[in-house]
Structures are given as structure tokens and as C-alpha cells.
Amino acid sequence: MVLGETGQGSFRLKMCLVAAAAVGLSLGIAYERHVAPEPNAARRSSSVGQAASAFGAGDPSNAASHDRSSEPGLALTENHELIANSALLELIDSFLLEKTDGDRADQLKAYLKRSLPSPAYGEAMQIVERYQAYMKAHDDLLAAQHFGAIDASTVDVERIEVWRQQRDRLRQSMLGEQVAQAWYQNDDARLDQAIAEWRQRAEDAQSPVPSATEPRYPVPHWRSTSDEERHRRYLLGVFEKAVTSYETLRRARPQRFIENPTPSG
Numbered sequence: 001m002v003l004g005e006t007g008q009g010s011f012r013l014k015m016c017l018v019a020a021a022a023v024g025l026s027l028g029i030a031y032e033r034h035v036a037p038e039p040n041a042a043r044r045s046s047s048v049g050q051a052a053s054a055f056g057a058g059d060p061s062n063a064a065s066h067d068r069s070s071e072p073g074l075a076l077t078e079n080h081e082l083i084a085n086s087a088l089l090e091l092i093d094s095f096l097l098e099k100t101d102g103d104r105a106d107q108l109k110a111y112l113k114r115s116l117p118s119p120a121y122g123e124a125m126q127i128v129e130r131y132q133a134y135m136k137a138h139d140d141l142l143a144a145q146h147f148g149a150i151d152a153s154t155v156d157v158e159r160i161e162v163w164r165q166q167r168d169r170l171r172q173s174m175l176g177e178q179v180a181q182a183w184y185q186n187d188d189a190r191l192d193q194a195i196a197e198w199r200q201r202a203e204d205a206q207s208p209v210p211s212a213t214e215p216r217y218p219v220p221h222w223r224s225t226s227d228e229e230r231h232r233r234y235l236l237g238v239f240e241k242a243v244t245s246y247e248t249l250r251r252a253r254p255q256r257f258i259e260n261p262t263p264s265g
Helices: 008-021 086-098 104-115 120-143 157-175 177-206 225-242 246-252
Strands: 030-032 256-259
Touching: 086 104, 086 120, 086 177, 086 246, 104 120, 120 157, 120 246, 157 177, 157 225, 177 225
Parallel strands: none
Antiparallel strands: 030 256
16 A cells, blocks of 8 residues: 555544554464465465456456365466466465575476466566566665664654555555555555554654554553563564565575564453
């Protein structure tokens, strides 16, 4: 989601709306970037309602029951059009970010060619080419932000919010709205929640007595101090992930990130 205004009052209102819309998203979602694609057909078709094919072609109503590929991360409509879901992104990343032997892009191309029929293969190659171009543009744009190490004392959520908007526009222009939404909507929701919560906590620290007229983001709390600290590290992990370059991810290889504890009632 792109926020059109940066004024504090308007922003807090929008963040409350974000929070309300995201109530169904558990704060216990595991924060992880690289998860091996699962062959579960329902998971592979999770974004069917948003994109029946890579760039909007095909009939979404047919896609869920017509997965023509047995390969993890590859889901097709009955017309052999590619469904650009989150599992496809994980598959592409497993080649471009995790493999270290030989030319990753060539290995991915060969894998897709032997796994996909026409026209899905052509659609997949368009996505891969756009994604590779996006990766480079992303890292160039991120480098210009000069983000340093993320810790509790250095978090600047206003700068992260600006970067969030810039990155979103880049995704929309280079990957297309449907692909960007299918691939990144969950990560974006987590980042929006983390920004809103961090900002609200900072405001609470400055003014412990909340205003009766100002909308307030619902900050979670835990009985256990260890869970509270774990949640704080989870938020920092969300911020760190948002400002990590693809080149850094290539060097780091797959890693599991901090899981957020469930808040006490």
C-alpha cells in the first residue's frame, strides 16, 4: 500500500485503518525470506483470485482446479497460462539467490523450459527477466538511501516509510501491479504494521497519557518480558529485511528469521 500523505495526523488515521484491515493477520507470522517451495496445490494457487496468469490473461475462476504442473512453485490455468503466485517467487529466488554453482539464471531458464508448456514458459521468462532487472534497480535505489545497521537506537521509521513507498512504485512499474501484489502483499502488511506500532510506541514514550481525540494504533503487550523482547527483535527483523539488498541476500544464503510470539490477552 502506498501512503499518499506524510502528515502525522492523517498518517496515524491511515495506520489505524491498516491495523483494522490487518486484524486477521496474526502477529505470530514467521518472519522468513527463503522457504523451500511446497508442492501443496492449494498453496500454489493461493493468488489465483488476483492473477489468473502472469500478466492478467486467462480466467481466474478456472485456475484453482487446473494446476497442470507437478513442479513445486509452478501453477497453471487450464489454458497453460502461468499463475504468478508467491510460490513462483520462492522458486525463482531459490535459483537466483540460493544456488552457488554455475550460472543461476541459465539454470533457472533450463528448469522452466523443461517444466512448463507454452505459453506458460514464455510468461515465466518475461517475469524472470523483469525480476532480474528489478533486483538491480532495487539495490541501486536502496544504496542511495544509505541505511546503516538496524537496531533499536537507529530505527528511523519515517525514512523506512519513504523507502517503502519508493520500492512499491518500483515494483509496480517493473513487475506490474498483479505480480507485485501476489508476491509482496503479506510482507508489505507486516512492514506497515511494524512501522505503525514502532511509531505508536515512540509517541507513547513521549506522552504516556494518550489523547482522547487522536486515533491510536493498538500496540500489543505480553506478560512475559522475554516475549516482549522477542517481539521487539521481531520488529527490528522486519525493518532489517525491508532494507536488505539482494546482493546481501545472495551472500547470506537461506536463513530462518525470528518468529514473533503471540501477545497475551
